[in-house]
Amino acid sequence: AQKVTQAQTEISVVEKEDVTLDCVYETRDTTYYLFWYKQPPSGELVFLIRRNSFDEQNEISGRYSWNFQKSTSSFNFTITASQVVDSAVYFCALSSGGATNKLIFGTGTLLAVQP
Amino acid sequence: DAMVIQNPRYQVTQFGKPVTLSCSQTLNHNVMYWYQQKSSQAPKLLFHYYDKDFNNEADTPDNFQSRRPNTSFCFLDIRSPGLGDAAMYLCATSRGGQGTDTQYFGPGTRLTVL
Numbered sequence: 001a002q003k004v005t006q007a008q009t010e011i012s013v014v015e016k017e018d019v020t021l022d023c024v025y026e027t028r029d030t031t032y033y034l035f036w037y038k039q040p041p042s043g044e045l046v047f048l049i050r051r052n053s054f055d056e057q058n059e060i061s062g063r064y065s066w067n068f069q070k071s072t073s074s075f076n077f078t079i080t081a082s083q084v085v086d087s088a089v090y091f092c093a094l095s096s097g098g099a100t101n102k103l104i105f106g107t108g109t110l111l112a113v114q115p
Numbered sequence: 116d117a118m119v120i121q122n123p124r125y126q127v128t129q130f131g132k133p134v135t136l137s138c139s140q141t142l143n144h145n146v147m148y149w150y151q152q153k154s155s156q157a158p159k160l161l162f163h164y165y166d167k168d169f170n171n172e173a174d175t176p177d178n179f180q181s182r183r184p185n186t187s188f189c190f191l192d193i194r195s196p197g198l199g200d201a202a203m204y205l206c207a208t209s210r211g212g213q214g215t216d217t218q219y220f221g222p223g224t225r226l227t228v229l
Binding site (some may be wrong): 037043044045047091102103108 | 146155156157158160163203205207209211216217218219220221222223225
């Protein structure tokens, strides 16, 4: 069975601190896809990144970076120099692909960035 | 800009009174999804359409129905809303096909049941 675990329910940091959100996944598939979504208080789920199982290259986008490690089944997300606008719930998700690409979500991590 | 639109953003209905939520997309995507998200929980997939093919999740109550009259529009009908159906309803789309595609979400409709 597929499963995504986000052990951190809530994280609170002060602006400009770095913060890492953890994501651990379980799957028996050899091909799979991992995602991060941001959900601000307005409610919309905003796509941040997709990573394929065969591509373990880490990625950096501005203040955001992602560390994908198949050996530990983890796909962690780091925000550098956090800002108040980063305050949101962050969801990690897993998919095996296929025609309909069903997403398995983690329970989310609420990040509060204090000014 | 290509996007996923949901109307209304906020919907208030009475216990047992049917309600319809709307989703439209300009992405020309093949797949449209409906999720239910209750407070402090992850989104839960209710069903999805691949083109005109409807796919219901096994644990979706019969109270929830969906229609997709064309590629651009998809509707969620709640036939007799109960207090437990109060939630955020999210529509998403993806291109579908080989491999996988990113799901793009609309802003959601927050449903209140009185």
